[in-house]
Amino acid sequence: MTRISILLLFLGISFPILAQDSVVYKPNQIRDFKLIPLPAIASNPANGWLFGIAPSATWRMGNPESTHLSNLVGNLLYTTKKQWLISSRSNIFLADDSWILVGDWRFFITSQPTFGLGSSTPNLPEENPNQLGVWQGEQQMDYNWVRFYETVLKRISTSKFYLGVGYHLDVYSKIENFIDEEMAQELTFSNDFYNQTKGFDLDKNTLSGITLNAVMENRDMAVSPYETNFALISYKINPQFLGSNQSSSTLLLDYRHYFPLSEHRKRHLVAVWSYANFLVSGNLPYMALPSIGYDMFGRSGRGYSQGRFRGESMVYSEAEYRFPLQKSKETFGGTVFVNAASFGSKLTQENLFTKLNPGYGLGLRVMINKENRTTISADYGFGQKGNSGFYLNINESF
Template sequence: MKQKLLIILLFTFLGNIYGQNNNDTPNSKDNKKIKIIWLPVLASNPANGFMFGVAPSSNWLIGPAETTSYSSALGTLIYTTKKQFLFFLKGSVYFKDNKSILMQDVRYFKTSQPTYGLGTGDGSNTLASDGFEYEDGNYSAGIDEAQMMKFNFFRLYETYFKRVNDKGFYLGLGYHLDIHSNIEDELLDQESDPQVITSHYAYSLKYGFNPEKYTLSGVSANALYDTRDNTVSPYKGMYGLVTLKVNPKWLGSSKSSSTLWTEYRTYFNLKKERPRNLLAVWAYGNFLLGGDLPYMDLPALGWDQFGRSGRAYPQGRFRGQSIVYTEAEWRFPLQREKERWGGVLFLNGTSATNKDADINMFENINTGYGLGVRFMLNEKSRTNICLDYGFGNNGAHGFYLSVNEVF
């Protein structure tokens, strides 16, 4: 999907925020208060029309700054001229002395989104573009364009971690609920001759899902390792997460399944006297271990906790039974002595599978690259306003506005 995104930043507004936070100190009582930054968002794209709303965010401390990481929360509240509503609230709460962590992800969308079949590479949409044999000798018409879908989506993820040693290692349990409802395949046409069968509809019928509604409900066991010096804009340290999720039918899932999520981040300082000059590396994999997942719940680009992966591509552009993503970003200051302004250069790659079209992992890799600028609102918490522009394969591109570093 071609994206035409216009974002208006009010720098006088940002300057006012900077003036309010500039005198904070690490031990200041003000740091324990929740300060909300309200970013205005104006945007348009073919899927949503004109969008307007707010993107609130906040960073705060629950315990002493010397022993407690900054908690963070990011939200979005958007309405579009196509009568779509988008709400999410995602956060990580670090309790006193980092003894425990609560991660949460709550979303409600009444929206539309294109899908492109499963897998990566030029053959990722082969099954739909060549058509389906829906009866003996009868084939559906091919689909070579983005397959737009309308749906309602509700997500509730809650994961609690408890520290088990003083070296940054945690164990945790979680509950995860995803509900897709009122699903409409806009290109699906079973009355035409030949019929037009979408990837979503064909997949749902083949694997036994109701193409109009499905639920994924499961519990997870988690292991976390986190030695980052700052959770919103790290200069050093490592982050690792392993999540084994089981989605039994008796807990409400449409069909039983199990998945594995693995994630790793690390940061390399490139200039000792300028800690902001660094190389950041991020990689994750999301794998279907057993059973079957609904189409829209299959591992997909841009569906990590904070929705930051895949700059250059729309959310969900690549989807499959399993997906692997990696990204490297060079972060550097733009001022000779001060840290207020910074820049980034990034490169990412995505590979996804499609067992129905014999597309295996790493057989095809779709890449994205781009650059961005950073404005640091608060030097103590390192809260950044981030504006990026990314380019991808086959003409994909887009602007991205966010608070805090991408990873």
């Protein structure tokens, strides 16, 4: 389950959109636009070799003194297994932070192993002793995935609090399960068993819903924070009349806090992150259940592959120590981290916190643009039972 990604080339290029000699800031006028194209070659067991680009862009929509830096991270990757991974994720602050627009758009033609529900699933495939006739452990899935998430948040007066609504659509189609040909095939795949039990189609599932969101945005810079905190409460309603296969609702909680350890070197800090996702009512299709590595930027669960754990409820926590590696310059930095996750499932009768899945690791940071803190992050994480992975990303993990 080792995940390996290798970035062969990165180049920082800045494209100024507006002249810097003007002191007049027009509302929502794009300023200080910087694009960093990242030609990439990567490899992992699920996708084989990947080739493409991973651009990152930052800009401001107003006065720098009152407007956070907006950012967008994209991916356009093609793999040797004839897969396409195309995504765009954005966090846009309008003038004076009056509104925040959050986007997460994806189109994947891909594959990924799944292991069943709960925190106790093994690495290797075997019959589930609690569900005879059903596989648990690694089972490969091929599928197409379309995601369109867009959230609009309005600032409450001059506070750090925002309220807003969003539309969230996930469509999983052409789902196919398979396992090692040398193994017996008479057992039912975890994905099929869950969807059959809950009344979902085996080939295509749709989740379409509205979110009600409350946000506290108090970070100094969203892409690579040095101080203060962030909080999100998101209640999602997925009614059938909007296109969902079944009506359901979920609750997402996200809190992050950053503790500077030096007034002079704020890059020297401790960061903590708590993340929870719960099915509140109804049923979700298997692929839409809370899962490790499925936060917006896919940063949770370093030490395990994406999708390694899944369930109707999820709690995750992480702490990371970040520090500069140079006496006065900010180019190179390091990090050490620990994390833990727990998953519950009514179908397998496993409760939250019955079992914890810890992870730990260390990483290197290379800041390629000091002004907007654009950073290349490379981490190696270790999990239990031989799980591990190398992760290469843009900006900090959280």
